[in-house]
Structures are given as structure tokens and as C-alpha cells.
Amino acid sequence: MNLLVVNAGSSSLKLRLLGEDNTVLADTTVDRWSGEMRPLEDFLRGAPSVDAVGHRVVHGGSEFTSATAINDDVRAEIEALTGLAPLHQPRALAGIDAARQLLHAVPQVACFDTAFHATMPAAAATYAVPASWRRKWDLRRYGFHGLSHAYASRRAAELADRPGARVVSCHLGSGASLAAVANGRSVDTTMGFTPLAGLVMATRSGDVDPGLLVWLQRAGLTLDELEDGLEHHSGLAGLSEAGGDLRDVRQAAENGDAHAILALQVYVHRLRQGIAAMAASLGGIDVLVFTGGVGEHDAALRADTTAGLAFLGIGPNSTAVAVVVVEAREDIEIATQTRTLLKETS
Incomplete structure (x- = not known):
């Protein structure tokens, strides 16, 4: 076929x-x-x-x-x-x-993309907001990048020869998210109701205190200005003066730019924090996988990230956790799901 x-x-x-x-x-x-x-x-x-x-x-x-x-x-x-x-x-x-x-x-x-995260338990998917809101608008944490996380976590477990592994999948590109995957099923992720939540991204803010957003609106920002700022002018672009491309930010940091240095520090801090949180949701970690344009190609970022995770058994002198890089292949995941469905319904 x-x-x-x-x-x-x-x-x-x-x-x-x-x-x-x-x-x-x-x-x-x-x-x-x-x-x-x-x-x-x-x-x-x-x-x-x-x-x-x-x-x-x-x-x-x-x-x-x-x-x-x-x-x-x-x-x-x-x-x-x-x-x-x-x-x-x-x-x-x-x-x-x-x-x-x-x-x-x-x-x-x-x-x-959201389907992979439909297996998250209610404790991970439910927002602590008024029940009437949740019922009226079906508010929950949906999660995204599911096709990438599904493929990367499965492939990483194969490469590490650890079937049924507890995998933390790091999809790092202009958009970025983590997933906690147990035996091939998503049990937690960093994105939520929208793809704005979670990690620092190229131009997206990631997690922000909701009280801050309410305060900004009361201070005079319009809803459109708030949305545009969080979507297009935040993340690495908001932290540095080098834009949202991590390659440009890294080059500026190497040239001594203080804003770019801070941008890298914030990015790595939030990434480490997220990986530890995903490991906690899994009750431990067997495999850490990096995928996506940044995850695959930025070896310095991977080294900086894992350097702060020795307490999880991650590091060059430890074999407790396998660290794997997997090429993003959403196309293979889509093909697999499509073929499976067609065979089941033929």
C-alpha cells in the first residue's frame, strides 16, 4: 500500500x-x-x-x-x-x-495530535477550575505533539532495548513539549488546553502565572495584544534580542550577549524542571529521548540539560537511564495509524 x-x-x-x-x-x-x-x-x-x-x-x-x-x-x-x-x-x-x-x-x-494524550489519567488531565466551567466548555489538558511523542517514545524504547520502558519524550522545535510515556501510553504532558502551555518555546511563553495575565489586562492590555504577545513575541524571542531561533540565541550568547545568555539559562531551567516532573508522573525514568529540530541537532543543549539531572540517574557515567536521539518522523506514525485503521475496517 x-x-x-x-x-x-x-x-x-x-x-x-x-x-x-x-x-x-x-x-x-x-x-x-x-x-x-x-x-x-x-x-x-x-x-x-x-x-x-x-x-x-x-x-x-x-x-x-x-x-x-x-x-x-x-x-x-x-x-x-x-x-x-x-x-x-x-x-x-x-x-x-x-x-x-x-x-x-x-x-x-x-x-x-491530541489523541495520544487521551490516555492521561484524570488527575493529570483535569484543571482545578470551577466544575461549571469544565462542564460548559469541556476544559481539560489535551496535550499536543502526540504523533511525534508516540513515534519517538516507541522508537527510543526499541533502540534502548527496554520494552515497556518509562520514557520521557522531549519534542523540541519552535514549539516544544514533553510527554511522560509508560509502556507506550501517555500519562502526562507539559502542554494543556492549548499549545501555549509548558516549556519556553521559540516565540511562545510556556507556563505563566494566570494572575499575571489578569493583572496585565487590568493594566490596559487588550485581549488581542495579550494573545499576540504570548504567541508571537514571548519565549526565546521575548527573553533575548536575537529572535526565537535557538541557533541565533546561542551564537549571541557565545558573543557575550547578556540577554541571550539569560534566555538559554531560562530555557534549560524549564526543560530540566519539566523532565523531572514527567519522571515523577512515571514514578521513575528508564529512557530519555530528544526529538524535533532542536532536540536532534543541538548537542550542547542536550548536554546542558542532562548535566543537571544526575539525581535521576541521567549522565555520562550512569547506565540507569538511556539517553537517545530520535529523528522526528510523524509521517511514520500517521502511516502506521492509517494502515492499522484500514486493516481493522476492511
């Missing part, structure tokens, strides 16, 4: 055609994609035949806790969740619509 993976980001489109053994048959990325059909049409014109399509969808809400075959009703339910992921959900829908139109006879499957 040749399976097309459609990974629509907030501003990019990644298309990858995988053979039965996940061999990459064709591959392309459109960096500035506004939802038009043309890139997919061009890709299909030069690619081998497609037998099924798997789509990455960021938010599945409480409705979708596993891969789901797409029909008109499912598409409508995905669209209804747009308010929970306003940057990503419309692009996923654009990818779905384009693929359904161009490959109308081919089965299409939606794979959700």
Missing part, C-alpha cells in the same frame, strides 16, 4: 508518499502555503499511485481519541474544533478538502 501523508502546519505543507515498508517514494515541502490545492496537484502528477491518505490534524478535542476515517460528518466535527487550534485546524481542513477532491476514490484518515 502506497500511503500519502499530508502534514499541514500553520504556514507549511509537507507531503510524503511512503511505500509498504515506509520507504520514501516521493517527498516535498511547501514552506509558505495558504491552503490552495495546486501544490498537492503538482505532487500527485509526478508521484506513484496513492492507495490511502493519512492527514495530521492538531486538535481532536474529546471527540476523537484515535485515528478516524474521514467522511462529511467527521470533517464537520473537525471544523467545529477550529476555535481550539485557530492556526492549524483550517490548514488541516484545506489539506483534507484538496486530497478528497483530487483522490475522491481513495480512503482518507485523520490522525490527531
